[in-house]
Amino acid sequence: MRRIAWALAAWLAMGGVAAAQDVQAGFRAFLQNDIWPEARAVGVSRRTFDAAFEGVRANTKLPDLQLPGDAAKVEEINRQAEFQSPTAYFDEAKMAATAARGRAMLAQYAGVIKRIEARYGVPGPIVVAVWGRESGYGAAKIPYDAFEVLGTKAYLARRKEMFRAELIAALRIVQDGDLTAAQMKSSWAGALGQPQFMPTKFRALAVDFDGDGRRDIWNSVPDTLASIANYLRQSGWQPGRDWGFEARVPASVSCTLEGPDQGRPIADFAQAGVTRVSGRAFPPNEMRATGHLLMPAGRFGPAFVATPNFYVIKEYNNSDLYALFIGHLADRMAGGGPFSGEWRKVAGLTRGDVARLQERLVARGYDVGRPDGLAGFKTRRSIGAYQEKAGLPSTCWPTRELAAQMR
Structure with missing residues (x-):
């Protein structure tokens, strides 16, 4: 019996090795047959291409991949902090410490920030808050090889076309001389440098603010902060306006009135x-x-x-919690205090649960945007509209009780 079990395990292991080898062979063919012709067509040299992919293999341990043979499905869990519990996201002890560090950064780089505000019209605390959230004011490690990440995702991710465009843009960054291939370090999602720009955003919006002739968002604080400010201004930031205000909304004002539209x-x-x-x-x-x-x-x-500036921050990261974190952190740097309202814990639903709830709402004629398992404003207000129609207390939030009631 043990011999049979050992043989079965060995056979499965060999099958796994063969599958992995097939993935790597397919990855190399994809780079040569698909990516190289497209890169060459936009001016990337063979030397640049080879330097970028020397020793690079598909990293199948990265999240959000669609491996061969896997069925497409909505993830049951939320990997990114922006799509998890607000209670954890706005942990007060961490928020206070981040704000204190931010105030120190505002003081340390006051001269640079003043010049950035004058050029781009974006308040310094907002810019520094983005810096703090994206890379811990430059302290966070950015460990991945950008070409490994982007190449893998262009080949295996669910959003292949998006990552393909980002991969080509990354090659053009090296071709343009901004960095060498070895210097292209990214997050697990392929975002670059301290401001965490995707390569297309780097090419369009990164700036050389320290005057050394390079757009260095990995090592230069002036380039990093000015690039963030330029991103927000080009996304529509309205100078002279706040991002928003915490408010008391009486029960007489329906939560279904929420939304930028x-x-x-x-x-x-x-x-x-x-x-x-x-x-x-x-x-x-x-x-x-x-x-x-x-x-x-x-x-x-x-x-x-x-205000509309809140939705400009969302252009940086399309999450209400992210934009709220940035605005609130900026307020804290300027002397503001904690939230007045309480983030109450609610018996949670998984991302898959929310997606199924969204599908039930769509079947009843409600607009939830895309049934993706994320409780965005369209989903929230559709929940409120359903609750009001059903004579239920209007909470505008997905709960286990609501999911059970809608089955």
């Missing part, structure tokens, strides 16, 4: 009874301008009146 003068929200938690009035220039109701945890967390 339902903007109205902030004065309208104030007239409906929405007030700032600080007790201060909304600034006069903001009262006349457009605001948006924002309830990133439905009725289970703090509420906000966001």
Whole structure:
């Protein structure tokens, strides 16, 4: 019996080795037959191409891959912090420490930041907050070979075409002389340097602010901060406006009014009874301008009146929690305190659970955007609309109880 078990294990192991070899052979053929002709067509030399992929193998341990033979499915778990519990994301001890470090960075680089604000119109605390979130103010390790990551994902990821474009852009960065192939270090998702730019964003938006002739977002703080500011300004940042305000939203104001497509003068929200938690009035220039109701945890967390600048931050990372983290951290650097509202823990659903709930809402005629398992504003307000129609308390948030009720 033991001999049979050993033989079976050996056979399975050999099968695994063969499958791995097939993946690597397919990867090399993909690079040569698919990527090289496209790279050559946009001016990448063979020398650059060979330097980029010397010794590179497909890294099948990277997340979010579609390996041969795997069935396509929605992941049951949320790997990125931005799509997990707000309670953990806004841990107060970590937030306070990050803000304190941010204030020190604002002081240390005050001269550079003042020049960046003058050129790009983006407040220094917002820029520094992005820097802090993306790379711990430059302290985070960026360990991956960008060509290994991007090549693997262009070959095996679920979003192959997106990563293919990023891979070609990475090759062009080396061809342009910004960095050598060996210097191209990235995150597991292929994002580059301290601001974590994808290669296409680097080519379009990174700047040389220290005047050394190179756009060095790995080692230069001025280049890093100015590149972040340029990204936000080119994404539509409106100088002179805040990102938003924590607010009290009375029950008479429906949480289904949330969303960037339902903007109205902030004065309208104030007239409906929405007030700032600080007790201060909304600034006069903001009262006349457009605001948006924002309830990133439905009725289970703090509420906000966001400005269009909040959605500019989302251009950097398309997550409500990410943009809120940046805005709140910037406020803390400027002397603000913790959130007034409480992020209440709710018996959680997995990403797969939320996707199935979204499908049930779509079947009933509600617009959730894309049923991807992420509770974005369209999903939140559709939940609220369903709850109101069903005579249930309107929470605008996916819960186990709601999932059970909708089966």
